[in-house]
Amino acid sequence: MQQAIDLSIQNVANGGGPFGAVIVRDNEVVATGVNRVTANNDPTAHAEVSAIRAACQREGSFKLEGCTIYTSCEPCPMCLSAIYWAGISRICFACTKQDAEDIHFGDKFIYEEMARPIFERAIPTETFMRQEALQAFRAWDEKTDKVEY
Amino acid sequence: MQQAIDLSIQNVANGGGPFGAVIVRDNEVVATGVNRVTANNDPTAHAEVSAIRAACQREGSFKLEGCTIYTSCEPCPMCLSAIYWAGISRICFACTKQDAEDIHFGDKFIYEEMARPIFERAIPTETFMRQEALQAFRAWDEKTDKVEY
Numbered sequence: 001m002q003q004a005i006d007l008s009i010q011n012v013a014n015g016g017g018p019f020g021a022v023i024v025r026d027n028e029v030v031a032t033g034v035n036r037v038t039a040n041n042d043p044t045a046h047a048e049v050s051a052i053r054a055a056c057q058r059e060g061s062f063k064l065e066g067c068t069i070y071t072s073c074e075p076c077p078m079c080l081s082a083i084y085w086a087g088i089s090r091i092c093f094a095c096t097k098q099d100a101e102d103i104h105f106g107d108k109f110i111y112e113e114m115a116r117p118i119f120e121r122a123i124p125t126e127t128f129m130r131q132e133a134l135q136a137f138r139a140w141d142e143k144t145d146k147v148e149y
Numbered sequence: 150m151q152q153a154i155d156l157s158i159q160n161v162a163n164g165g166g167p168f169g170a171v172i173v174r175d176n177e178v179v180a181t182g183v184n185r186v187t188a189n190n191d192p193t194a195h196a197e198v199s200a201i202r203a204a205c206q207r208e209g210s211f212k213l214e215g216c217t218i219y220t221s222c223e224p225c226p227m228c229l230s231a232i233y234w235a236g237i238s239r240i241c242f243a244c245t246k247q248d249a250e251d252i253h254f255g256d257k258f259i260y261e262e263m264a265r266p267i268f269e270r271a272i273p274t275e276t277f278m279r280q281e282a283l284q285a286f287r288a289w290d291e292k293t294d295k296v297e298y
Contacts, residue, residue, distance in 0.1 A: 008285035018285035038296040041211045043234040062190045072282045078230030084259045085192040091274040094282030125240040133221045133243030136157035136167035147187040
Protein backbone atom coordinates (compact mmCIF):
# COMPACT_ATOMS: atom_id res chain seq x y z
CA MET A 1 0.00 0.00 0.00
CA GLN A 2 2.90 2.33 0.67
CA GLN A 3 3.96 1.90 -2.96
CA ALA A 4 0.45 2.71 -4.22
CA ILE A 5 0.43 5.84 -2.03
CA ASP A 6 3.91 6.86 -3.20
CA LEU A 7 2.73 6.50 -6.83
CA SER A 8 -0.34 8.63 -6.11
CA ILE A 9 1.78 11.43 -4.65
CA GLN A 10 4.36 11.31 -7.47
CA ASN A 11 1.57 11.32 -10.05
CA VAL A 12 0.25 14.69 -8.85
CA ALA A 13 3.71 16.16 -9.49
CA ASN A 14 3.71 14.43 -12.92
CA GLY A 15 0.47 16.07 -14.06
CA GLY A 16 -1.86 13.17 -13.25
CA GLY A 17 -4.67 12.63 -10.74
CA PRO A 18 -3.87 11.74 -7.09
CA PHE A 19 -4.36 8.00 -7.45
CA GLY A 20 -2.04 4.98 -7.56
CA ALA A 21 -2.53 1.20 -7.62
CA VAL A 22 -0.31 -1.87 -7.32
CA ILE A 23 -1.26 -5.44 -8.25
CA VAL A 24 0.52 -8.16 -6.30
CA ARG A 25 0.64 -11.94 -6.55
CA ASP A 26 2.56 -14.10 -4.04
CA ASN A 27 4.28 -11.02 -2.58
CA GLU A 28 5.56 -9.99 -6.01
CA VAL A 29 4.45 -6.81 -7.81
CA VAL A 30 2.84 -7.78 -11.13
CA ALA A 31 2.13 -4.23 -12.32
CA THR A 32 1.40 -0.69 -11.15
CA GLY A 33 -0.86 2.06 -12.46
CA VAL A 34 -1.56 5.73 -11.97
CA ASN A 35 -4.35 8.04 -13.09
CA ARG A 36 -3.56 9.40 -16.57
CA VAL A 37 -7.06 10.59 -17.56
CA THR A 38 -6.16 14.17 -18.46
CA ALA A 39 -2.53 13.44 -19.37
CA ASN A 40 -3.51 10.77 -21.95
CA ASN A 41 -7.01 11.98 -22.90
CA ASP A 42 -8.42 8.66 -21.69
CA PRO A 43 -11.32 8.88 -19.21
CA THR A 44 -10.85 5.17 -18.46
CA ALA A 45 -7.18 5.54 -17.46
CA HIS A 46 -7.81 5.41 -13.71
CA ALA A 47 -5.03 3.92 -11.59
CA GLU A 48 -6.75 0.56 -11.10
CA VAL A 49 -7.78 0.13 -14.76
CA SER A 50 -4.25 1.10 -15.85
CA ALA A 51 -2.73 -1.41 -13.41
CA ILE A 52 -5.13 -4.16 -14.56
CA ARG A 53 -4.31 -3.55 -18.22
CA ALA A 54 -0.57 -3.60 -17.50
CA ALA A 55 -0.81 -6.74 -15.33
CA CYS A 56 -2.82 -8.59 -17.99
CA GLN A 57 -0.31 -7.65 -20.68
CA ARG A 58 2.52 -8.89 -18.49
CA GLU A 59 0.73 -12.14 -17.63
CA GLY A 60 -0.61 -12.72 -21.16
CA SER A 61 -4.03 -13.35 -19.64
CA PHE A 62 -7.35 -11.56 -19.27
CA LYS A 63 -7.70 -12.96 -15.74
CA LEU A 64 -5.77 -12.07 -12.57
CA GLU A 65 -6.95 -14.73 -10.17
CA GLY A 66 -4.90 -14.95 -7.00
CA CYS A 67 -3.91 -11.28 -7.24
CA THR A 68 -4.50 -8.52 -4.69
CA ILE A 69 -4.99 -4.92 -5.80
CA TYR A 70 -3.73 -2.21 -3.45
CA THR A 71 -5.22 1.12 -4.38
CA SER A 72 -4.67 4.49 -2.74
CA CYS A 73 -8.44 5.21 -2.93
CA GLU A 74 -11.64 3.18 -2.83
CA PRO A 75 -12.29 2.08 -6.43
CA CYS A 76 -14.93 3.99 -8.40
CA PRO A 77 -17.66 1.80 -9.97
CA MET A 78 -15.71 1.57 -13.25
CA CYS A 79 -12.59 0.31 -11.51
CA LEU A 80 -14.51 -1.94 -9.12
CA SER A 81 -16.25 -3.56 -12.09
CA ALA A 82 -12.93 -3.94 -13.91
CA ILE A 83 -11.60 -5.69 -10.79
CA TYR A 84 -14.54 -8.12 -10.98
CA TRP A 85 -14.08 -8.71 -14.71
CA ALA A 86 -10.37 -9.37 -14.13
CA GLY A 87 -11.16 -11.89 -11.40
CA ILE A 88 -8.89 -10.22 -8.85
CA SER A 89 -9.09 -12.03 -5.50
CA ARG A 90 -8.69 -9.28 -2.92
CA ILE A 91 -9.06 -5.49 -2.71
CA CYS A 92 -7.22 -3.18 -0.28
CA PHE A 93 -7.89 0.54 -0.38
CA ALA A 94 -6.81 3.59 1.66
CA CYS A 95 -8.84 6.80 1.06
CA THR A 96 -12.62 6.52 0.77
CA LYS A 97 -15.01 7.64 -1.95
CA GLN A 98 -16.09 10.44 0.40
CA ASP A 99 -12.47 11.62 0.52
CA ALA A 100 -12.46 11.60 -3.31
CA GLU A 101 -15.73 13.52 -3.30
CA ASP A 102 -14.18 16.11 -1.00
CA ILE A 103 -11.58 16.95 -3.66
CA HIS A 104 -14.29 16.96 -6.39
CA PHE A 105 -13.94 13.50 -7.94
CA GLY A 106 -17.49 12.36 -8.66
CA ASP A 107 -17.28 8.65 -7.71
CA LYS A 108 -20.10 8.98 -5.21
CA PHE A 109 -22.47 10.45 -7.78
CA ILE A 110 -21.82 7.52 -10.12
CA TYR A 111 -22.46 5.02 -7.30
CA GLU A 112 -25.77 6.80 -6.63
CA GLU A 113 -26.67 6.75 -10.34
CA MET A 114 -26.00 2.96 -10.53
CA ALA A 115 -28.54 2.44 -7.77
CA ARG A 116 -31.27 4.33 -9.66
CA PRO A 117 -33.64 2.71 -12.18
CA ILE A 118 -32.11 2.87 -15.68
CA PHE A 119 -34.60 5.30 -17.15
CA GLU A 120 -34.44 7.71 -14.18
CA ARG A 121 -30.72 8.38 -14.36
CA ALA A 122 -29.05 11.72 -15.12
CA ILE A 123 -27.94 10.55 -18.60
CA PRO A 124 -31.03 10.08 -20.79
CA THR A 125 -31.25 6.42 -21.79
CA GLU A 126 -33.34 4.66 -24.42
CA THR A 127 -33.62 1.10 -25.63
CA PHE A 128 -34.66 -0.29 -29.01
CA MET A 129 -33.76 -2.94 -31.66
CA ARG A 130 -33.33 -5.71 -29.08
CA GLN A 131 -34.54 -8.40 -31.47
CA GLU A 132 -32.00 -7.40 -34.13
CA ALA A 133 -29.17 -7.28 -31.57
CA LEU A 134 -29.98 -10.71 -30.18
CA GLN A 135 -28.61 -12.15 -33.44
CA ALA A 136 -25.07 -11.58 -32.15
CA PHE A 137 -25.88 -13.36 -28.89
CA ARG A 138 -27.28 -16.33 -30.81
CA ALA A 139 -24.15 -16.41 -32.98
CA TRP A 140 -22.06 -16.41 -29.80
CA ASP A 141 -24.16 -19.10 -28.18
CA GLU A 142 -23.82 -21.34 -31.21
CA LYS A 143 -20.10 -20.78 -31.70
CA THR A 144 -18.20 -23.91 -30.65
CA ASP A 145 -14.62 -22.57 -30.53
CA LYS A 146 -15.24 -19.44 -28.43
CA VAL A 147 -13.10 -18.32 -25.48
CA GLU A 148 -15.58 -17.79 -22.61
CA TYR A 149 -14.98 -15.53 -19.64
CA MET B 150 -27.74 1.23 -33.77
CA GLN B 151 -27.69 -0.95 -36.84
CA GLN B 152 -23.96 -0.26 -37.16
CA ALA B 153 -23.36 -1.22 -33.51
CA ILE B 154 -25.30 -4.46 -34.08
CA ASP B 155 -23.41 -5.22 -37.31
CA LEU B 156 -20.12 -4.73 -35.42
CA SER B 157 -21.27 -7.08 -32.66
CA ILE B 158 -22.12 -9.82 -35.17
CA GLN B 159 -18.87 -9.39 -37.13
CA ASN B 160 -16.89 -9.45 -33.89
CA VAL B 161 -18.09 -12.94 -33.01
CA ALA B 162 -16.70 -14.17 -36.33
CA ASN B 163 -13.47 -12.26 -35.57
CA GLY B 164 -12.86 -14.04 -32.26
CA GLY B 165 -14.30 -11.36 -30.00
CA GLY B 166 -17.32 -11.13 -27.73
CA PRO B 167 -20.80 -10.34 -29.16
CA PHE B 168 -20.77 -6.63 -28.42
CA GLY B 169 -20.41 -3.47 -30.52
CA ALA B 170 -20.68 0.26 -29.85
CA VAL B 171 -20.74 3.44 -31.90
CA ILE B 172 -20.23 7.00 -30.60
CA VAL B 173 -21.98 9.71 -32.59
CA ARG B 174 -21.96 13.52 -32.46
CA ASP B 175 -24.18 15.65 -34.72
CA ASN B 176 -25.09 12.63 -36.87
CA GLU B 177 -21.42 11.83 -37.49
CA VAL B 178 -19.67 8.70 -36.21
CA VAL B 179 -16.80 9.74 -33.95
CA ALA B 180 -15.55 6.21 -33.19
CA THR B 181 -16.60 2.58 -32.89
CA GLY B 182 -15.59 -0.22 -30.57
CA VAL B 183 -15.96 -3.97 -30.16
CA ASN B 184 -15.26 -6.38 -27.33
CA ARG B 185 -11.60 -7.51 -27.48
CA VAL B 186 -11.24 -8.87 -23.93
CA THR B 187 -9.96 -12.31 -24.81
CA ALA B 188 -8.42 -11.31 -28.16
CA ASN B 189 -6.25 -8.58 -26.56
CA ASN B 190 -5.93 -9.96 -23.01
CA ASP B 191 -7.59 -6.83 -21.69
CA PRO B 192 -10.57 -7.35 -19.35
CA THR B 193 -11.43 -3.67 -19.76
CA ALA B 194 -11.69 -3.86 -23.58
CA HIS B 195 -15.49 -3.94 -23.69
CA ALA B 196 -17.13 -2.40 -26.76
CA GLU B 197 -18.16 0.81 -24.99
CA VAL B 198 -14.80 1.36 -23.25
CA SER B 199 -12.98 0.68 -26.54
CA ALA B 200 -15.23 3.15 -28.37
CA ILE B 201 -14.76 5.81 -25.65
CA ARG B 202 -10.97 5.47 -25.77
CA ALA B 203 -10.95 5.69 -29.57
CA ALA B 204 -13.31 8.67 -29.59
CA CYS B 205 -11.22 10.54 -27.01
CA GLN B 206 -8.04 9.91 -28.98
CA ARG B 207 -9.73 11.21 -32.12
CA GLU B 208 -11.11 14.29 -30.36
CA GLY B 209 -7.95 14.97 -28.35
CA SER B 210 -10.14 15.29 -25.26
CA PHE B 211 -11.04 13.28 -22.17
CA LYS B 212 -14.64 14.46 -22.43
CA LEU B 213 -17.30 13.54 -25.00
CA GLU B 214 -20.06 16.01 -24.18
CA GLY B 215 -22.78 16.16 -26.80
CA CYS B 216 -22.12 12.59 -27.92
CA THR B 217 -24.56 9.67 -27.98
CA ILE B 218 -23.34 6.11 -27.47
CA TYR B 219 -25.23 3.38 -29.31
CA THR B 220 -24.39 0.00 -27.83
CA SER B 221 -25.68 -3.40 -28.87
CA CYS B 222 -26.19 -4.35 -25.19
CA GLU B 223 -27.05 -2.53 -21.97
CA PRO B 224 -23.71 -1.30 -20.57
CA CYS B 225 -22.15 -3.26 -17.70
CA PRO B 226 -21.30 -1.17 -14.60
CA MET B 227 -17.72 -0.66 -15.85
CA CYS B 228 -18.91 0.72 -19.19
CA LEU B 229 -21.74 2.71 -17.66
CA SER B 230 -19.28 4.37 -15.28
CA ALA B 231 -16.88 5.04 -18.16
CA ILE B 232 -19.80 6.73 -19.98
CA TYR B 233 -20.33 8.97 -16.93
CA TRP B 234 -16.63 9.76 -16.62
CA ALA B 235 -16.52 10.63 -20.34
CA GLY B 236 -19.49 12.96 -19.96
CA ILE B 237 -21.45 11.30 -22.79
CA SER B 238 -24.88 12.93 -23.14
CA ARG B 239 -27.16 10.07 -24.19
CA ILE B 240 -27.20 6.26 -24.07
CA CYS B 241 -29.07 3.96 -26.48
CA PHE B 242 -28.86 0.19 -25.98
CA ALA B 243 -30.48 -2.86 -27.59
CA CYS B 244 -30.07 -6.17 -25.66
CA THR B 245 -30.52 -6.11 -21.89
CA LYS B 246 -28.25 -7.24 -19.06
CA GLN B 247 -30.60 -10.21 -18.61
CA ASP B 248 -29.93 -11.17 -22.24
CA ALA B 249 -26.18 -10.97 -21.51
CA GLU B 250 -26.71 -13.08 -18.39
CA ASP B 251 -28.49 -15.68 -20.49
CA ILE B 252 -25.33 -16.22 -22.56
CA HIS B 253 -23.18 -16.26 -19.39
CA PHE B 254 -21.80 -12.73 -19.22
CA GLY B 255 -21.82 -11.75 -15.55
CA ASP B 256 -22.98 -8.12 -15.77
CA LYS B 257 -25.96 -8.73 -13.53
CA PHE B 258 -23.83 -10.23 -10.78
CA ILE B 259 -21.58 -7.15 -10.79
CA TYR B 260 -24.62 -4.83 -10.59
CA GLU B 261 -25.80 -6.84 -7.57
CA GLU B 262 -22.37 -6.66 -5.97
CA MET B 263 -22.29 -2.85 -6.39
CA ALA B 264 -25.50 -2.61 -4.41
CA ARG B 265 -24.07 -4.57 -1.46
CA PRO B 266 -22.17 -2.98 1.45
CA ILE B 267 -18.44 -2.87 0.64
CA PHE B 268 -17.33 -5.37 3.23
CA GLU B 269 -20.04 -7.93 2.37
CA ARG B 270 -19.10 -8.33 -1.29
CA ALA B 271 -17.82 -11.52 -2.94
CA ILE B 272 -14.28 -10.10 -3.28
CA PRO B 273 -12.77 -9.70 0.20
CA THR B 274 -12.06 -6.02 0.80
CA GLU B 275 -10.00 -4.27 3.46
CA THR B 276 -9.09 -0.67 4.15
CA PHE B 277 -6.08 0.82 5.90
CA MET B 278 -3.48 3.66 5.69
CA ARG B 279 -6.09 6.32 4.89
CA GLN B 280 -4.15 9.05 6.71
CA GLU B 281 -0.99 8.36 4.67
CA ALA B 282 -2.95 8.27 1.39
CA LEU B 283 -4.69 11.58 2.10
CA GLN B 284 -1.31 13.27 1.48
CA ALA B 285 -1.86 12.84 -2.28
CA PHE B 286 -5.31 14.40 -2.03
CA ARG B 287 -3.91 17.36 -0.11
CA ALA B 288 -1.16 17.75 -2.74
CA TRP B 289 -3.89 17.73 -5.43
CA ASP B 290 -6.04 20.21 -3.55
CA GLU B 291 -3.13 22.61 -3.15
CA LYS B 292 -1.89 22.33 -6.75
CA THR B 293 -2.73 25.50 -8.65
CA ASP B 294 -2.09 24.37 -12.26
CA LYS B 295 -4.06 21.11 -12.21
CA VAL B 296 -6.47 19.97 -14.94
CA GLU B 297 -9.73 19.16 -13.13
CA TYR B 298 -12.37 16.78 -14.41
